[in-house]
Structures are given as structure tokens and as C-alpha cells.
Amino acid sequence: MNLDSIDDWVRTQYTSQVTPDLDGNEVTLFGWVQEVRDLGGLRFIILQDREGTVQVTIPKKRVSPEVLTKSDALQKRFSLGIKGTVKKTNMTKRGVEVVPSDIKIFSTATEQLPIDITGKTPANIEARLDARPLDLTLESSLAAFKIQHVALQAIRSFLFDKNFMEAHSPRIIASATEGGAELFCIDYFGQKAYLAQSPQLYKEELTLSFENVFEVGPFFRAEESHTRRHLSEFTSVDVEMAFANADNVMELLEQTINHTVSVVKEKCQTELTLLDHTLEVPTLPLRRLTYTQVLEDLKAQGVDIPWGEDITTDAFRVLGKIYPGFYFITDWPTHAKAFYIKPQDNNPQISEGFDLMYGYIELTSGGTRICDKTQLIERLKEKGLNPDSFKMHLQAFDYGMPPHAGWAIGLERLTMILTGIKNIREVTLYPRDRIRLTP
Structure with missing residues (x-):
């Protein structure tokens, strides 16, 4: 031809x-x-x-x-x-x-396409991902990513209006950001390096200059879990705010969510109808539950978790039935949070950390950060981390580190909520997880 x-x-x-x-x-x-x-x-x-x-x-x-x-x-x-x-x-x-x-x-195109591009004959998720460039032409796939596009545009414009500056931090780093073992190690010209788990330490340092800063970008976790909501490479929307605490950034977060959902509902009715998903704009302020209250609510449902232990996925599913929409969990045990989350002054066993949940899905983690160098070194040691590995970050605390707080939203998880799609791989262009490295 x-x-x-x-x-x-x-x-x-x-x-x-x-x-x-x-x-x-x-x-x-x-x-x-x-x-x-x-x-x-x-x-x-x-x-x-x-x-x-x-x-x-x-x-x-x-x-x-x-x-x-x-x-x-x-x-x-x-x-x-x-x-x-x-x-x-x-x-x-x-x-x-x-x-x-x-x-x-x-x-032209091959006569026998690997999936039905009309969507009338649904294919399983693995077949769709194997033919991902073609799968993305499905009207339902296009609808999901249009919603994601509008949501990200809404978040960016909202933060710009709030006087935040956008930044772009390195993805190749010399030491763990969060601690733990979920790191991808790489050879950096003969030196051991890692793919960044988050921009956390950099955005904290940027509060010294930018004060209010945010970043949108890909990050990496060697995540062994293979579930419908876990990825090894994901997009994070990170915010850090100088001269602020957890309460301040929680208010900013719920306003961001409210604005984003409102914009998507207004601009994406065609896509939401195609996906058969009804989107409800949350009423502010969002519900706030303490970690202790959550354990009491779970115990009333027959799920007994000792104070101080992590909340399991099964327990979160029970909690999601009690609270099906957006809600905060605050006042987490300090030992359950990252080393940079500030303990409460009057009760160091409890932190100023929080999570924003949607049903059983953790959407956002955040909190007040430690701004005192001595306290931060103590927390590093408590978490089994070597302060020498963080010396370049710790030196920033010699330059007048302000009180600061922040949070991070998983963009793909937010897209699941906005679209009603249950598998995170469907709202990720080319997902990477424990078993998938292609296409």
C-alpha cells in the first residue's frame, strides 16, 4: 500500500x-x-x-x-x-x-490486534499492560488519564496561588531518605548510590530559601508488596511549608483536595460518566481521628490492635467501612513514623504525624518536621540509622532551619479515588512493580 x-x-x-x-x-x-x-x-x-x-x-x-x-x-x-x-x-x-x-x-496496523480497541470485549490487566500503547487508546483509559491531567493541573494552580514555588530535586542520592530496606541500589561510577524514595530531605532544606515549596515527580521504592495499590515507581506530589506545623499543612491539604475534586467534577463530567463514577466534593473540615480513637473504633468492630502497633490492611478495610470518605488519622506513635517527624513536646511517645485516608486507602502522609539538629540526630539513632550517612543534610540545620511541616500525595492513588478505578496499574502509564519491568 x-x-x-x-x-x-x-x-x-x-x-x-x-x-x-x-x-x-x-x-x-x-x-x-x-x-x-x-x-x-x-x-x-x-x-x-x-x-x-x-x-x-x-x-x-x-x-x-x-x-x-x-x-x-x-x-x-x-x-x-x-x-x-x-x-x-x-x-x-x-x-x-x-x-x-x-x-x-x-x-497501517496489524490485522490481528492483541486487545479489542472498542472495549466491547474486555481483556485482563496483564494482556492490557503487555499492549499498553494500544490499551491507552481505549476511551476508558483516555478518560482516566484526562482526569489525572486535570487533577494535577488543579493542584499545581492551587499551590501557585498559595505562593508555593515548584522545585525539582535529584533522583540519584547517596543515602536513604526514609530509612528502611525499600531502596534500589545503583552503581554510580563505582560508588554505591540509590534511587530516591522521596524528595523529603531536599524539600526540607529548600524551606531555608524558598520557604513554601512543592515538587511533582517520580520516586522509587523496592516494594515487595504486590497489591492493587502498590508500585515500585510512583508519582508523588510533595509539599513543604516553612514556619508551619502539622495543623497548618493539614488545612492546606484538605483545601487542596477539596479544590482538586471540585475542578475534576466540573471539568470532567464526560469522563466520569464514561467511567460510571460519581464524584462527591468533600465537606471541610475533614474528619480528624486520633490513632487512639481509631484503635477504639476497630476494637468495637472486633479488631483488637495493641497501642503502638501498625494498623494492618485488613484493619484498614474495616475502618474504611466505618469512614468511607476522606478522613485524617493524627497523633501516631512516634516510633511508627519516619525519623524526621517531630514528637509532641508534652508527650514524646506521640508524634505530630498524620495520614490522610480515603476509606482504607492511605492517600497522604505528613506532619511537623524536626527542626532541631540535636533532636534529629537522636531520632536517627533511635531508628537505627547512622547520622554520618546524613551529614550533608544535617549541616543544613546549622543555617537557621525554620519550623516546617509538609505532606506527600500519591498521584496514582489520588487518581484511583477520582476515577473509581480499583487497580493502581490502570492509572499508571507504564507501571513498574515487583514482577513488571516492561513495556
């Missing part, structure tokens, strides 16, 4: 912009063949682009021989350009069709 060049063709509309109001107008569309149907003297092409689909109707006796010949060769996922006239009709759901005057075929 001879393929065409784009030449001087320029898109005039996306498919979603082709409406009955354009009846009689000439348009130039680009996209891919989703379906081809023959019905006697008519041939129908469903043309798909990132904004949706439109029906291209070919009356075989009324189009040019060149257009008819081109349409004879079309198969699913062929890349096309269409020039044609918009026609109002009551024969399509959208009340519109395009009758082509010219067709360009830019590229």
Missing part, C-alpha cells in the same frame, strides 16, 4: 468539536480507525482521536473513486487524515457525521 504524506493538511477540529452547529462546513480531522462497517451502499468509519470519536459516512455512489478506493483498504488503527463536510443527522448518537471528500492513509 502506498502511504500518504501529511503535506499542508492542518487539523481544524478534534472529533469532539464536530457538532451539528457545523452543518455544511468543511473540516480536516486526524485520527485512527476504531471500526469499519459496511451496509450495502454505505460504509461507516468510526474515527477516533484523543478527544473522542465521530462517524465518517461514505455513500459509495456519491464519493469520488479515489475516496472509495482508499476506504476499501481501511482496517482498525490505520492512521488517517479526513477532509469532508459536516452533516446533521438523526442517525448517530451525537447527531452529526462527516462525508469525506479526501482521505489520506498515513500508516
